[in-house]
Amino acid sequence: MVVVMDLQAAGEQVQTVVARLEGLGFKAHLIHGIKRIVIGAVGDRRALDLRELELMPGVERVVPIMKPYKLVSREAKEEDSLVTVGQTVIGGSELVVCAGPCAVESREQLLAAARLVKQAGARVLRGGAFKPRTSPYSFQGLEEKGLQLMAEAAAETGLATVTEVVDAYSLEVAVQYVDILQVGARNMQNFRLLQMAGRAGKPVLLKRGLSATIEEWLMAAEYIVSEGNEKVILCERGIRTFENATRNTLDLSAVPLVKNLSHLPVIVDPSHATGDRRLVAPMARAAVAAGADGLIVEVHPDPARALCDGQQSLNPAQFAAMMQELRAVAAAVGRAA
Amino acid sequence: MVVVMDLQAAGEQVQTVVARLEGLGFKAHLIHGIKRIVIGAVGDRRALDLRELELMPGVERVVPIMKPYKLVSREAKEEDSLVTVGQTVIGGSELVVCAGPCAVESREQLLAAARLVKQAGARVLRGGAFKPRTSPYSFQGLEEKGLQLMAEAAAETGLATVTEVVDAYSLEVAVQYVDILQVGARNMQNFRLLQMAGRAGKPVLLKRGLSATIEEWLMAAEYIVSEGNEKVILCERGIRTFENATRNTLDLSAVPLVKNLSHLPVIVDPSHATGDRRLVAPMARAAVAAGADGLIVEVHPDPARALCDGQQSLNPAQFAAMMQELRAVAAAVGRAA
């Protein structure tokens, strides 16, 4: 950590900062610049709130050198982490596609969806039973009944399953029925939920928050891993920007960047990112080309009758065509699919 | 609601949309434009997910006319809502200042803070006991012990109290000790928490999410009010933008705009918005001039030793000076303080 002193910082202010740093277990190195003094502080800042130092008299700002996350970093573990769910390995050489409806609506709908995504090559079935909705007047999900249907669809098709959890109750129910717990974008900094997900022991699919920096996203993963659960799958799903021609802005650069910073697998959700059926397949192809370990895509047997997010759902034919294209792109970047 | 059809939409596609609208209880009006057909649909869209229509064949997009919120809108209630806490009325002619430390750290710290903010003219004591922290390695709060100290400080000083709740447990504890429950920015779309806060019956201070639009913020308030709790206080606390010279960007225009759209009181948090002690007083003055009903400000008896957010906390002298300035500005805009 580097502490930059004010232009006018008095000598005793510098000494007070040095003393404080040493009291906190850091070793301090003074650098006398042309106009100001800079203090290099050697030690582990993770337990420290930098702002504490920043408001000492004479301090202009504090520049961290180490990353704030530890367990999820590449520095902590060089080789890629693999998350295994049944026979499916996420993060390995094979591209893994999760697909299914936004919300579980009925037995017919879900089984139809499961069969069709299975046939087209998906490995994991997605389906929401506890829906976080912007409006209190919108459909909120089938809850436990929906999860029972997920389990039935899994039993029939052999697909693994993923569903979103939103609080203690939904998590408690979900662990009984599904293979992967999803923490949604709006809950990425719901730290209680992250801790519970960490303790649940099941793999966690952690979506990036709408306005979360990559560092905050990795810190959210650190919450889960620090509870002893290393099975975290990161999911880029678009961030909020000024551009509103798409629902969100898919930040695809995050894929290679996060794979540089962390050992965790990274997948991409082109459906929520774009909110536009026409853009799902091109962005899915782009995600694979950028190095994503997998995708999570909304597919509905009859999108025009979907109870949520129909506009961004693919119909069966569109999904099958996309899977075909993905195989070619995956092969081009040296990946099985 | 207005449904804009594609340039190439076939006549039967138009008819299918019209039939669907009528099935949903809307009355449809066709307008034949130069190049395309536009359908005006008269009815209540609140129960409807617009995206359902958007993916019907031939539909280009759907433009909502009515606001998605109802109970919190000015249209539903013309006069300003007042939230009364003990002898303090928020939303009325008097400017109400909430102040106190970011986190409750000790009996000494909290009582000192309570006395000093009381003396300078604050009406509500703020203090965090359950802290949502970006890092799992940071101080997480004194929990129930902290809330007992809040109650003690309230008893001694006569101040009302506000604290943040983050889940079912913290909410259950908090309602026993404090007067106002705060839902933080990172939980603004934690819909379960909003529902619980709605059912708790106590006034709720609802912070705007870092990347929440004003419409989403009002929808979050709608969640609380739709549970039967009308005592919602909105709090603008800065949004996330590209500018990082300040911690967030205080969106002060939201104050007069929200007061136009809604009958709920609006207060401003210049401490979290700027993250910079030097900017707190100017932005507090600006908030009052813009029409805010109150402020929530971080004050610490000794900011340099604060366990969290010290950099943005005022010391006692700075707070007293700010309160003095606010009185003058409040008077200039016809408000008591």
Add this chain to the structure above:
Amino acid sequence: MVVVMDLQAAGEQVQTVVARLEGLGFKAHLIHGIKRIVIGAVGDRRALDLRELELMPGVERVVPIMKPYKLVSREAKEEDSLVTVGQTVIGGSELVVCAGPCAVESREQLLAAARLVKQAGARVLRGGAFKPRTSPYSFQGLEEKGLQLMAEAAAETGLATVTEVVDAYSLEVAVQYVDILQVGARNMQNFRLLQMAGRAGKPVLLKRGLSATIEEWLMAAEYIVSEGNEKVILCERGIRTFENATRNTLDLSAVPLVKNLSHLPVIVDPSHATGDRRLVAPMARAAVAAGADGLIVEVHPDPARALCDGQQSLNPAQFAAMMQELRAVAAAVGRAA
């Protein structure tokens, strides 16, 4: 266009708006909603500033139905536009790569760069001679001397050339030496420059502004085309968001979306978008997979000695490796490279 009236709009206010619309050549259709009146206005709004209507008494807002751009839209011209430069066609079945240094620095540097990008398969040489720099104290470019070197490199290698123009003078000089004029991101709404580029007759590579919406970008292209120059190549180069782990956020969804909205070719600049050498190749592959017609990439014979943007420049070996990868991805999406 749809005019939404206020809840309280008086009947005579509605009549005034209708009269005004008719005076402007529109046909007005009244729709009586549950709570308010909505007016559908049929006619061409392009010459009209919508805000003029929005402030008439009783009007709440105006919703445009038609897009504001005309000549660049798919509606105006269904088939893809091809921009031909020498033997190279941009927008056709072949992927076109432009590459070269950020700034022309010397004869040796430029010729070395030209030879190496040519050999690796690039078709167009990029090189800046008039550099818009954030700091007045940074290297500003070799100006005409640099362009003479571009022409020399083109003559030797057979590559086409592209360079940025920043004002009337640089444009006047550039047309004498290079094949394609680039309008940079910071000048995307320098409307005088757009008009001059439109009149210059040469193909124009139009970068998207840092904070330009897709609609504004297409309107900037409309400026050029409305001067009679249809040879516009759009270039996505990243937008400014809250995320600062990368220099900008590459908005790759813009590629398929713009190809939907417009007939103009679209290329991608992964170098400026990411500002990070390690991310250039993955994002280049992703751009091709998303359907981009080409790329523009910074390559430097010796990036560590570059006078500008070295951090994002590829060295010769990295560029050759990337070109190899691009060929595979291009083939996977049915494109020659």
Add this chain to the structure above:
Amino acid sequence: MVVVMDLQAAGEQVQTVVARLEGLGFKAHLIHGIKRIVIGAVGDRRALDLRELELMPGVERVVPIMKPYKLVSREAKEEDSLVTVGQTVIGGSELVVCAGPCAVESREQLLAAARLVKQAGARVLRGGAFKPRTSPYSFQGLEEKGLQLMAEAAAETGLATVTEVVDAYSLEVAVQYVDILQVGARNMQNFRLLQMAGRAGKPVLLKRGLSATIEEWLMAAEYIVSEGNEKVILCERGIRTFENATRNTLDLSAVPLVKNLSHLPVIVDPSHATGDRRLVAPMARAAVAAGADGLIVEVHPDPARALCDGQQSLNPAQFAAMMQELRAVAAAVGRAA
């Protein structure tokens, strides 16, 4: 400047960086951290592009310590700069209001506007003659004819005048007729225009770009001042964010922050920032309370007939009422108005 080396940086890589720094005239100090080496470099980085260092082998990143601007900084000049135009001083104890129509439309309109803003207490008349418009099909301004009318209005009322310049020609014409040259938001990084404005000798009102950081804004001012023209007035006019309930997001924190960083006067444009007449007066009051040195406000004798930006223009009565309110707020913060 601090150079942070990679975890795996080899000793010779460190030595190469040190040698390079010394070659550039810096003095290098090595700090051996727990895991990595950090190099403190003492010297003037202004002439240096940091990215040059960042791509040397073994370097992870470079952290600047000094600000990139010099002449405009408070460090260079402690006391506030005053910009004098006729009898009006901007940046002193008096609040200065610039007001007038978005565009000069006719002699009648402009003279009416000039008289009414003069009478209500404005000191400077604004009016656009060269309009940068998003659409090539919109009204582009009266050009020189408009400036002659500005001069006539100034002669009659004694008001100073300000108008926007967009290129060499408009600047050349404008200097003959008006007192202050405005560089608009979309041209904030049109560096050629900044240099020309710097050489023109007249005061320059420099609007902040839609997506410009405060540092970039001050660098743009540095361009002007480095040409020898110290008479720069900074103008905050809203930035582009995800929120679209207002036209832009007024970043009022920029006012006290910039006054901390720079000696230049800062004014605020609440009209363009909000794009909404109803928000202009509250935001103008807030700006004054935050410490702005002045305002620039759109006023039109008959906003409903304005050729541009009517929606955000005040009518005469609204403007007079606002001026009344501003006097009270100005007095409350110790300022004459």
